Amino acid sequence: MNKNETTGMVFNIERYRIHDGTGIRTALFLKGCNLVCPWCCNPESQHGTGEVAIHKNLCRECGSCIGVCPQKAISPSVRGNVIDRQACILCGACKEKCTYGAIEIYGEQKTVSEVMEPLTKDMAFFMRSQGGVTVSGGEPTLQADFVNAVMRECKNECLYTALETCGLATWENMWKCCEYCDEILFDIKTLIPQQFAEIVAGGIDMKANALEMVKNNVRELCRLGKKVVFRCVIIPGFNDNAEHIARVVAFAKENGVKQIDLLPFHQYGKHKYASLGMDYRYRDEQAIKDEEVEGFVRQIEENGILCTIGG
Ligand SMILES: C[S@@+](CC[C@H](N)C(=O)[O-])C[C@H]1O[C@@H](n2cnc3c(N)ncnc32)[C@H](O)[C@@H]1O
Ligand code: SF4
Numbered sequence: 595m596n597k598n599e600t601t602g603m604v605f606n607i608e609r610y611r612i613h614d615g616t617g618i619r620t621a622l623f624l625k626g627c628n629l630v631c632p633w634c635c636n637p638e639s640q641h642g643t644g645e646v647a648i649h650k651n652l653c654r655e656c657g658s659c660i661g662v663c664p665q666k667a668i669s670p671s672v673r674g675n676v677i678d679r680q681a682c683i684l685c686g687a688c689k690e691k692c693t694y695g696a697i698e699i700y701g702e703q704k705t706v707s708e709v710m711e712p713l714t715k716d717m718a719f720f721m722r723s724q725g726g727v728t729v730s731g732g733e734p735t736l737q738a739d740f741v742n743a744v745m746r747e748c749k750n751e752c753l754y755t756a757l758e759t760c761g762l763a764t765w766e767n768m769w770k771c772c773e774y775c776d777e778i779l780f781d782i783k784t785l786i787p788q789q790f791a792e793i794v795a796g797g798i799d800m801k802a803n804a805l806e807m808v809k810n811n812v813r814e815l816c817r818l819g820k821k822v823v824f825r826c827v828i829i830p831g832f833n834d835n836a837e838h839i840a841r842v843v844a845f846a847k848e849n850g851v852k853q854i855d856l857l858p859f860h861q862y863g864k865h866k867y868a869s870l871g872m873d874y875r876y877r878d879e880q881a882i883k884d885e886e887v888e889g890f891v892r893q894i895e896e897n898g899i900l901c902t903i904g905g
């Protein structure tokens with residue numbers, strides 16, 4: 595294989611995943627997002643640059659990291675060490691010094707060739723389960739050239755490819771990500787323009803027409819015959835109601851989308867907010883009741899659309 599030096603900002607590669615498309619999959623997670631969903635289970639994905647995290651459950655407060663920081667960016671506090679992220683230059687000295695594994699650096703520039711090695715490791719499993727590679731994030735469409743190159747290499751290896759996206763992208767970038775993609779897991783968080791604007795990062799110019807851009811991308815991908823599966827994350831107080839499901843069903847029917855995956859709210863990312871010094875507004879939120887989710891499943895299936903519950 596020729597070396598492909600196109601680079602992307604990657605924060606994780608995870609093997610043996612079963613909820614990110616068909617079969618057993620390896621997922622490539624890219625850093626940077628244009629939404630700021632306050633419930634996000636991957637808060638480490640939201641900023642496009644590298645970040646240092648201190649996992650408080652592992653930190654023994656030995657103080658060793660404080661002395662080695664060339665920027666004096668780490669200081670003790672009653673609630674554990676805090677990092678001045680403006681001052682941090684991501685040199686990695688603190689991570690190297692910490693013998694308890696409490697420090698992690700999220701985000702690394704990697705070339706396509708570098709990521710292809712781990713992405714193709716489980717070929718034997720992929721073949722048996724119709725699995726493959728899923729590109730997720732963060733928002734992968736923000737690194738469209740990198741995604742296009744990774745997907746193309748995956749297709750060269752005869753892998754089944756999937757993309758997880760919030761859909762907020764120019765058509766040019768959306769198409770770059772989907773050109774070599776077999777299955778697009780398209781997250782529909784809300785179909786109310788003002789509500790969608792609330793979770794768009796940036797100023798008014800970014801928020802205006804944001805939802806229309808998402809909807810146009812769905813229309814175009816479906817028109818071109820791409821396999822689009824809707825994903826509906828169910829968030830308490832945001833979209834956990836039958837009216838939202840009815841709007842998603844109507845939009846699915848309009849575009850010939852045949853499957854909707856429901857993703858009930860979970861808090862798996864809770865500890866990561868603390869490790870990054872980020873506020874987690876959904877800290878005390880309750881899980882969605884099973885009966886409620888089952889009601890949504892019935893509502894979707896009554897409309898002749900396949901519905902699964904994933905996570
Ligand atoms: C982290 S996102 C990354 C891909 C893309 N940015 C998106 O939102 O689709 C991957 C999936 O996780 C889901 N997700 C995010 N936070 C969640 C939470 N707290 N509970 C359940 N699913 C969540 C998203 O809705 C999305 O389907
Ligand atoms: S070196 Fe590790 S264990 Fe010690 S204070 Fe720093 S983060 Fe905590």
Ligand code: SF4
Pocket residue numbers: 646662663664665666667668677681682683684685686687688689
């Ligand atoms: S990565 Fe380097 S600059 Fe940043 S906090 Fe750690 S030691 Fe300091």
Ligand code: SF4
Pocket residue numbers: 627628629630631634635636639640731732733760
């Ligand atoms: S769009 Fe996806 S990655 Fe971005 S904040 Fe929302 S859930 Fe998280």
